Amino acid sequence: MxxxxxxxxxxxxxxTIHSLAYSISLTMEHFGYGPIDEDHTKKFVGDGFKKLVERALIYSGDDNLSHYEEALAFYEDTFEKNCLYKVxxxxxxxxxxxxxxxxxxxxxxxxxxxxxxxxxxxxxxxxxxxxxxxxxxxxxxxxxxxxxxxxxxxxxxxxxxxxxxxxxxxxxxxxxxxxxxxxxxxxxxxxxxxxxxxxxxxxxxxxxxxxxxxxxx
The missing domain is CATH 3.40.50.1000 (HAD superfamily/HAD-like)
Structure with missing residues (x-):
């Protein structure tokens, strides 16, 4: 038992998919990329926020992760403000x-x-x-x-x-x-x-x- x-x-x-997709989309848009839809967000999450940011950047075209460190900081701040969005x-x-x-x-x-x-x-x-x-x-x-x-x-x-x-x-x-x-x-x-x-x-x-x-x- x-x-x-x-x-x-x-x-x-x-x-929590709405809060995750919203926060990662705001992050990508900050660096000049398009939003990440919820279907892709579902595939990118699960292994911590660092992997989420990495996968979203590569998907958006930043293959060299040139914005990685900045994007991590931006996402953390954005998600702190929006982690309860539509949960x-x-x-x-x-x-x-x-x-x-x-x-x-x-x-x-x-x-x-x-x-x-x-x-x-x-x-x-x-x-x-x-x-x-x-x-x-x-x-x-x-x-x-x-x-x-x-x-x-x-x-x-x-x-x-x-x-x-x-x-x-x-x-x-x-x-x-x-x-x-x-x-x-x-x-x-x-x-x-x-x-x-x-x-x-x-x-x-x-x-x-x-x-x-x-x-x-």
Missing amino acids: YQCCIFDLDGTIIN EPYEGMKELLTFLKGKGIKIGVLTNKGHERAVECVEAVYGKGFFDLITGEGNGVKTKPDPSGAFMTAEYLHAKPSECLYFGDTNTDMRTGINAGMDTAAVTWGFRDRSELEAFHPRYIINHPSEIKYVFE
Whole structure:
């Protein structure tokens, strides 16, 4: 029986695509490039903001990343101002989380979003103290798929990796769970398609948060 559930943030518990696409588009436009649409943003995110900026610049034609350092700083400032732009929980997610809490399951967030923005975003949508732990990039935590953040979360929540179920919507999340020795639950409502997730043979593939409840009943 699982004692702990660890959730990715973007594309898993919160739909943040509008804020991400808006912020990276403003960044690209600042350097004379066109906006990045949401479909491309979904492909560029998942590995931290530095990779997002890098991928967006290359897509926009800056193959030598001549604007990279400036763009990183501009994006950080822009995203700080706009990280809550049109964010919303996915249908059924709050009900699932409340259900898990009622079963005594610890719940944590592990994301490659910067830690301060992650806390701000999660608390804006779910309220302060709703999750037992929120961990974002920074403060010595390596970006996923490095498993150290997953191990740290499990230890903090007094669970063994084998007692944790890791939820995510990208290949990065699936690899994180595998690297940490945790069962994975792939969610299809996020930023990547089902085939990307199936390639990693997750323990569960769900199309709606309610579909996983039976595991805990």
